Amino acid sequence: MVPRFLTALILFAFLNLALARLPLAEIAALNARDFALTDEAMREGKPASWWLARLFLSSEKPPDMVVCGSSQIGGLQAADANTSGAIIDLTSNRSCITLENDLSKRIGIKPAVFLSALPGAMVSDHFVIGRALYQKRAPAVLVLTVSPRDFIDNTLSAAGATDSYRYFSQYNDMTSYTDLAFHEPWSRLTYFVSTELPVRRLIPTVQKVISNLSQSEFLPEIKSVAKAPEKIEAVTAADQLKLVTGGYGGNLRPGQAVLRPNLPKIYVDNTVDYMHRYSNAYPSSYGVQLKYMKEFLADLKSRGIKVLVVGMPLTPRNRALLTNSFWAGFKRKIAERCEQGDAVYIDLSDSPDFTAGDFCDTVHLNADGGAKLAQHIADAIAQSNVLRTALEARLKPVAQRL
Numbered sequence: 001m002v003p004r005f006l007t008a009l010i011l012f013a014f015l016n017l018a019l020a021r022l023p024l025a026e027i028a029a030l031n032a033r034d035f036a037l038t039d040e041a042m043r044e045g046k047p048a049s050w051w052l053a054r055l056f057l058s059s060e061k062p063p064d065m066v067v068c069g070s071s072q073i074g075g076l077q078a079a080d081a082n083t084s085g086a087i088i089d090l091t092s093n094r095s096c097i098t099l100e101n102d103l104s105k106r107i108g109i110k111p112a113v114f115l116s117a118l119p120g121a122m123v124s125d126h127f128v129i130g131r132a133l134y135q136k137r138a139p140a141v142l143v144l145t146v147s148p149r150d151f152i153d154n155t156l157s158a159a160g161a162t163d164s165y166r167y168f169s170q171y172n173d174m175t176s177y178t179d180l181a182f183h184e185p186w187s188r189l190t191y192f193v194s195t196e197l198p199v200r201r202l203i204p205t206v207q208k209v210i211s212n213l214s215q216s217e218f219l220p221e222i223k224s225v226a227k228a229p230e231k232i233e234a235v236t237a238a239d240q241l242k243l244v245t246g247g248y249g250g251n252l253r254p255g256q257a258v259l260r261p262n263l264p265k266i267y268v269d270n271t272v273d274y275m276h277r278y279s280n281a282y283p284s285s286y287g288v289q290l291k292y293m294k295e296f297l298a299d300l301k302s303r304g305i306k307v308l309v310v311g312m313p314l315t316p317r318n319r320a321l322l323t324n325s326f327w328a329g330f331k332r333k334i335a336e337r338c339e340q341g342d343a344v345y346i347d348l349s350d351s352p353d354f355t356a357g358d359f360c361d362t363v364h365l366n367a368d369g370g371a372k373l374a375q376h377i378a379d380a381i382a383q384s385n386v387l388r389t390a391l392e393a394r395l396k397p398v399a400q401r402l
Contacts, residue, residue, distance in 0.1 A: 030057060030132055030171045045251030048118050049167040051091045053133065056114060062137035064111035064394050065103075067096065067377070068126040069145035071245055072312050073117035075358075075365025075373060081261040082367050090257040098371060102378035107388055109395045114139070122150050123289045124159035124181065125168075127296040132171040138303045140394040141387055143377055144296070147312045147349070147363065148322060148330060151289040154279050158182045159288055177295075180288055241266050245364040263367060270361040274321055281326045290333055297341025306390040308380055309338050311347035313354040313369065318362035344387060346380045348373070 035054035046054075056063070067073065076096050081088045083098045096113040104110035116129060126144060159165060160181030174181070241263075300307050311334065319327070331347060338345040348354065353376070358369030365373060381387040 042253065045253040045256070047163060047167065047251055048090075049164045051252060052094065052116060052118065052129075053168075055092070055094045056116070056133050056137065059112075059114075061112075063114035063139050064391060065113045065141045065143065066116050066139040067099070067113060067143040067145065068121075068129075069115075069117040069312075070121040070147075070150060071117070071119040072145060072147060072364055073115055074245055075367065075370030076115060077370070078259055078263060078365075078367035079370030079374060081259045081263070082371070085261050087261070088259040089254060090259070091252050091254050096374070099374040099377060102374050103381060103391070106378050106382035107391065109392060111140075111391050111395060118164050120153075120156075120162060121164055122153070122156065122159060122162065122292075123296060124292040125162055125164040127292050127299065128165050128168045128172070128174060130296065130299060131174070132168040134300075134303055134305070135172075138305055140390045141306050141308065141381065142300055143308045143310060144293075144343075145310045145312050146293075146334060147314065148281075148326075149274070149277055149363070151330075152281060152283055152286050153277050154283055155277055156285065159285065159292065180291060238266070241268065241360055245361060265357065265366060265368075266360055267356075268361045269317075270363070271317060271321070274318055274362060278321050281322055290337065293334075293337045294340060297337060297343055301341055306387050307338075307341065307343035308377065308384070308387055309334065309343050309345045310373075310377060310380075311345070311349045312363075313348045313351055313358070313365065313373070315356065315359055315362045316350075319350060344380065344384050346376065348376055351376075 030053060035050065035057060067076070076098065077088055077090070079098045080093075080096055083101065094115045096115050099113050100110050103113075116126070116133075118125065123144075123146065130142075156162070158181060160169070160178075165181065169181075297307060311331070322330075327349075331349075334347075335345055337343075353372055354365070354369055358365055358372060360366040381391065
């Protein structure tokens with residue numbers, strides 16, 4: 001008698017072979033209707049990527065400018081709380097009034113700025129987000145903020161392993177980048193089992209059947225029991241520091257991740273964490289992320305989006321974790337990618353304008369540092385004929401009609 005396990009394995013293999021012959025399902029397009037604030041979303045929350053997509057799609061018109069980054073953008077959000085004097089809820093506010101005001105002072109027009117930043121985001125994440133969101137709602141200018149961690153983070157198994165990469169790759173065809181996103185054998189196998197295995201094509205159908213059954217006469221009616229979400233505002237300095245440095249994960253609900261004006265200055269030494277992230281300064285992911293940067297800049301160029309790349313400020317303590325030869329090579333490679341992609345590049349990594357009082361740890365800016373960052377970005381755009389003209393072309397026709 002054939003063992004049950006072997007029989008099941010053979011049937012499973014035949015099922016996958018049969019399903020592999022079926023045509024692939026079409027990739028779903030992002031639609032604003034998919035981001036309604038339902039009872040479930042308010043009660044159970046949604047991942048940060050969902051809130052990002054929702055806010056990007058819900059605006060009346062595309063943003064004039066997008067700033068891409070990781071948790072290092074938290075300084076800009078903290079600065080916005082000070083500038084506006086209001087609480088910034090990360091589920092409902094991704095504008096940047098501080099940068100908008102600085103640009104208005106320098107170039108005479110006030111663009112709408114969207115902060116496309118997620119904790120732990122790599123260059124590969126910005127690429128997949130852009131491919132999903134910018135097809136019909138392209139900004140005139142995009143600011144890409146970069147640091148060594150965005151290329152050599154040793155805590156990340158593969159580019160495609162981040163929550164944001166998995167989420168946004170559902171909405172555009174990333175199959176040609178699979179080998180790049182999962183460049184290690186184990187990560188490639190994990191991806192195949194969790195995503196490409198033919199039998200997984202049945203999951204959407206099964207989910208649809210279950211959804212239909214839940215509304216059928218065979219099951220009792222399920223009434224909504226949603227309540228307004230409990231308002232959970234961070235009140236301690238430690239809570240606020242956690243939000244500024246991107247220390248939030250899982251599902252978010254309105255009122256759960258908020259930044260208050262005039263946060264007290266706190267500094268935490270996270271050197272040990274970054275010793276681990278930088279433990280191998282030349283991992284295979286370094287080359288992978290550089291390739292993604294080249295692809296990202298080429299994709300933006302093809303859409304007519306002008307780009308400013310900003311090397312983010314870091315403390316001397318953090319910079320010293322990497323050798324001088326690494327820094328020289330890193331800056332050279334970033335400059336080369338920018339030249340190839342017609343992007344403007346400014347390096348603030350060791351700028352003397354940023355002092356110890358501008359940081360809340362060795363890499364993350366506080367509100368004061370965020371305000372300085374906004375000024376540097378605004379200055380770079382004002383001084384670049386290409387970037388300034390792109391914003392003027394987007395906004396001046398509107399100003400002339402008013």
